[in-house]
Amino acid sequence: MPNLSVKLDEAMRQRLHDIAMQEGVTPHALMLRAIGHELDRAEAEGAFVRRALQARQRVEASGMAIDGLAFDAYLRARVRGASAQRPTPQDIGKPESKEPDA
Numbered sequence: 203m204p205n206l207s208v209k210l211d212e213a214m215r216q217r218l219h220d221i222a223m224q225e226g227v228t229p230h231a232l233m234l235r236a237i238g239h240e241l242d243r244a245e246a247e248g249a250f251v252r253r254a255l256q257a258r259q260r261v262e263a264s265g266m267a268i269d270g271l272a273f274d275a276y277l278r279a280r281v282r283g284a285s286a287q288r289p290t291p292q293d294i295g296k297p298e299s300k301e302p303d304a
Contacts, residue, residue, distance in 0.1 A: 208233070266291035 210218065222232040261267045272289040279286035 261294075262296065264291075265293055265296040267294050268292070 218229045218232060222229045225232065227235075268289045268291050276286045276289055
């Protein structure tokens with residue numbers, strides 16, 4: 203496995219050592235776990251942004267969207283266990299295509 207050097211100031215190195223000791227792991231193991239968590243978080247955030255952009259493209263292409271307040275009321279009713287009809291998409295119109303200036 204290739205090595206990777208990480209330079210830490212003394213305060214962070216001490217924090218790393220203290221937390222590793224509290225958790226009964228080596229500083230190396232704690233760093234690997236922390237890096238893994240951050241990579242997982244960054245990948246999940248990237249996937250969330252990609253899904254949001256795809257949803258936006260679908261709305262722009264179709265011109266249809268569900269009213270946010272109506273969907274909020276629907277979700278709140280469902281959480282309370284009440285029966286509620288899911289709001290239907292409304293026509294918000296397709297955005298006008300922008301032609302480049304001549």
